[in-house]
């Protein structure tokens with residue numbers, strides 16, 4: 033039975049205990065934990081306690097496959113095309129490592145943008161310098177987005193990878209992946225997409241997009257815990273690769289413990305060592321709830337509520353650092369406002385959770401506001417009333433304008 037976001041909102045919210053305690057507008061960073069996760073973690077413990085090592089054959093060994101297939105169905109991908117991994121940076125390393133011994137030596141260029149997630153930029157730039165690949169980073173010049181033509185213009189016959197995001201983490205700008213992938217394919221380049229801010233808040237169909245690699249994680253919009261990143265690879269491309277970052281889970285017969293590496297054929301070909309089983313249990317419930325509500329209704333609600341945030345911000349003459357066009361805007365809205373970091377801390381103190389991102393170069397400092405399918409419209413009104421009060425009363429001055437950890 034599916035759930036309606038209008039009729040069943042109360043019932044849906046009852047599945048997320050934190051919603052009773054605070055206004056949770058930070059699902060772009062860490063989704064609210066479903067109540068069911070407690071039982072799922074208990075099942076993990078009970079299996080371990082009752083079965084010991086036979087827990088592997090009862091459930092654990094195939095759990096990565098099961099979870100990979102739940103994610104695959106969300107991405108409209110084929111069964112057995114998604115490998116679960118501990119983090120998205122590692123997924124990038126594995127994808128890049130499929131080309132470390134590439135026969136396509138004439139290709140030695142990687143194209144990305146300065147809006148891509150820093151950890152991914154660090155990993156790719158280190159790989160490029162080790163492999164002697166040339167890295168071209170398209171600059172955003174302080175703007176929330178980059179025109180697709182500026183990316184496409186850099187992708188040529190020398191390009192090995194176009195490695196960029198589906199939705200930019202700081203501005204929520206949705207890239208035109210279809211065009212990027214089409215052009216990359218025409219040029220013979222591979223697309224390596226960081227989709228962390230897409231599935232769960234915008235519908236994704238990797239087959240229609242035509243991408244080669246698609247990476248994401250369950251931590252944010254999919255309401256799963258840490259340690260649940262995923263790597264989709266187009267099954268046809270997977271047939272011809274042998275990732276150098278590998279291990280025994282990628283072996284055709286792992287329990288033969290043979291000294292010779294023979295790759296398996298399915299999604300496990302992209303894996304390496306023992307998966308973080310306990311983490312996988314934290315991601316089941318979120319994926320099931322999202323399947324039950326449906327991608328289209330989540331997106332519709334997200335468009336309405338992000339629009340509501342933009343209207344509120346514009347009325348107060350705050351800078352909106354997120355596209356105002358619905359089709360270019362992801363699930364969160366970044367707004368530049370006076371004393372952003374202090375305001376964010378004052379909001380947290382008042383049990384309203386949002387986050388802060390410092391602007392680099394010409395970008396504004398922003399607070400990011402991420403409503404999700406469980407958010408009530410009134411909560412957005414409440415957020416802006418509090419911001420007004422925190423600014424006009426000077427309450428923000430109680431908080432420092434610098435801290436090491438920003439959540």
Ligand SMILES: Cc1ncc(COP(=O)(O)O)c(C=O)c1O
Nearest residue numbers: 119120121122149151201226228
């Ligand atoms: C766009 C994007 N990619 C990747 C990550 C996380 O990468 P990792 O799983 O390696 O920590 C984040 C986390 O905030 C992100 O926003």
